[in-house]
Amino acid sequence: MDASDELRSLEATGIYRLAGSRAAFVDPVRLLGESYRRFRLVPSAYYSRSFGPSRQGGEAQAEGTAPSPDRKKRKRKRQTKARELNAVERIAEARHQEARPLLISAHNSLLDAKYLLEYLPGMIKGDECRPELETSSENNFVELGGSWRAPFYEMTICFQKPLGQDEAGTCDVQKRSSPLFNRVVRVEENGEAEGEFQGRLYVLPKGSCFMMTDFTHVRDLIPDNPNTGYNLIVIDPPWENGCVRQKEAYPTLPNRNLLYLPVQELAHPAGALVVLWITNREKLRRFVEEELLPSWGVKDPTEFYWLKVKSDGSLIGDLDLFHHRPYECLLLGYINVNREAESGSKFKVLQGSQVIMSVPGAHSRKPPLQKYIPGPKPPRCIELFARELGSGWTSWGNEPLHFQDSAYFSKK
Template sequence: MAQKNPSFQEAANGNNNSSSEELSSFLESGIFRLDDGSRVVFVDPVRLLNRSYSRFRVSPSGYYSRSFKSRSKVRSIGEEEEEGIGDDAERRGKKKKRKRKSRELNEREICAEIRHQELRPLLLKAYNSLLTVSNLLSCLPNIVEYEDGYSNSGREEHNFVELGNLCQAPHYEISLCFNKGVIEEAEDSWPVRVGEWTIVPLFDNLIGNETTEDVEAEFLNSKYILPPRSSFYMSDLRRVRDLVPVHSDHGFNLIVIDPPWENGSVYQKAVYPTLPNRYFLYLPVKQLAHTAGALVVLWMTNREKLRLFVEKELFPTWGVTNVTTHYWLKVKPDGSLISELDLFHHRPYESLVVGYVNVKSAEFESTPSFTYMQDNQVFISIPGSHSRKPPLAKLLLDHVPGRKPAKCIELFARELVGGWMSWGNEPLRFQDSRYFIRK
């Protein structure tokens, strides 16, 4: 069992001001609001995910498995610009590399740069608001370096994308153990749980844990953890319409989509298979939405071509309206940005575009059940594995139309969340037991 790290609470008790109270709340919730209007929020994805689990919790060391070079002192963006320091300055001590010849930007790149310069003051203000909260900054290294016994060595993880394309894929089965009771052993050992095993097809099949306990599952000698009231459907894009409910009043109120956007990067293609962007036009978003309306959240890269595609084709095809844009700003454990703010092809932020489907009638309600999201909110966090997005549902629920609790689904999911349905060709990607520790 992992030992508790006292430095978190020590930091929370370090000051007797409002930020100290906010930090204590953050240690429980994973959410730290950096301004009074709640337009800038720092989140710890691990704490947010752990709200889903009963007997297990996500390993911080497993989630934050990326390594970052830290600085001896973190400065505001303004200080860096004045003194000429930053990631470029850090690289000056290294062997000089031959500089590539600069080229002129094309029309789309010019548009992207103009958009970035317009956005820059917002991101500067959000980032500098983080740097003013010293006790939160002092906690960040402990969030990542938590001693929990996580190890990435040993057996290889299964590649569900490859397995799903094999001719024997329809014959693969997963075993789920639904707990029936607990047998206590010696004082220093874990309690032994006895249960009933259920074996079901893994691919092209809706699999759910409708209990209030975590469920352990086994597939090809690997174990997976399923949070309470979660379900998943593992398939490729050809079977996505299997998710459409027979009756639209059984649809979803919150639809989060993290598409594998096509990308020219050879590295990205190697670690995360992509699809042509036009394939996403055929996602049945409107058919998945509840008749009372749905909030649609789309994760997006900073490419101008992609932004135009979403604005001009994708959202109109899906029937998404009332669109606002928000930003995920990525920082290192020392509080510095993961890359220079103005680095053209590697910005330290991504966009999430938010809109609504089937909400025309809600505009005329005397007491609407939700509030529309304000534009340009900024969410700050330390990133996890490649392309793994922070779970922001807790911050979105007040803006979700329809019934409560909301019915939620994530498309192209790579992990499960309690109370949600997850669809994609690898929704168990981060459910491997190696990413968890017992509570």
């Protein structure tokens, strides 16, 4: 497949596979857009961090401008401190040095993809420029879910019957009310729906399912029949993080609470792939590898990397800056899968680390993943601590509708 074919593949699927490397560039807007028929995600809304001031505070540096002398001084100071590493930090630095050749190779393959680099700026901006989102009036589901009124809140779900099912041959809009918190809410397979709640509209993709609860209700997700378990379990925990606390981006959760997530009970007996997003903190990595993954029954984890780039293909930061790496890690491992029996299995298991590159969206928003899924087809997929929905996915967390607000969409 040549470069133009790959570019057409990106437009069709949201994935551009970079030749000669274990890397791919992804466009989350196109990947997520497959879930919608009547709506489209607005690229400039998804990629809002690429436009103007950051919504998390601080000014976004304009492309092509040189850093200020004060910024250079602060950077040199941080680099000086990074040379004075303690024992734990030295282990973290060793991990970085081990990953560094793969990350550099992946990024170089992106810089060599001239067609893709020419395409990126327009992909980020899209046809409709919406650089500033009105977020002040968005519903705060975390606060609402913790209120004594939570059991009484309802969402009005509006959906359309397919064309031709009524006598006039037009779409028949139907409405139903559903408890919003601590209940499973499902959307029909024949098309996306719109949810109305407290004066805001939410776009709900076809075949999606969500449950909005706090951590105390997570075991309500466990299926009554194990054969209806999940083949792909994506987990993006709100890890304890000083930076997140300072910005008040979202509530965090004590790391040890995650030991009680019923991951093994959610897994399909025919096999499940678990994808866990983690930070670059070495103490957290040790806890995950030594305690968390074994408690979930996850075996043989493989490390993937999400390398964040700007719309010109450059990294969002210095690759070697100790405390602000321009990448995040994913650990992928299997439950109920015998990798030694791969030859007789019905699915392909992971082989080696890979790099996913994309332009980041809003804080904590990750590119979607749905690859190397074991077990029966179509796969059953669930995301824990979700902040958006996907077609065919179950999404659980205390704000799975956060990025479903109509402000992020336009009608086709």
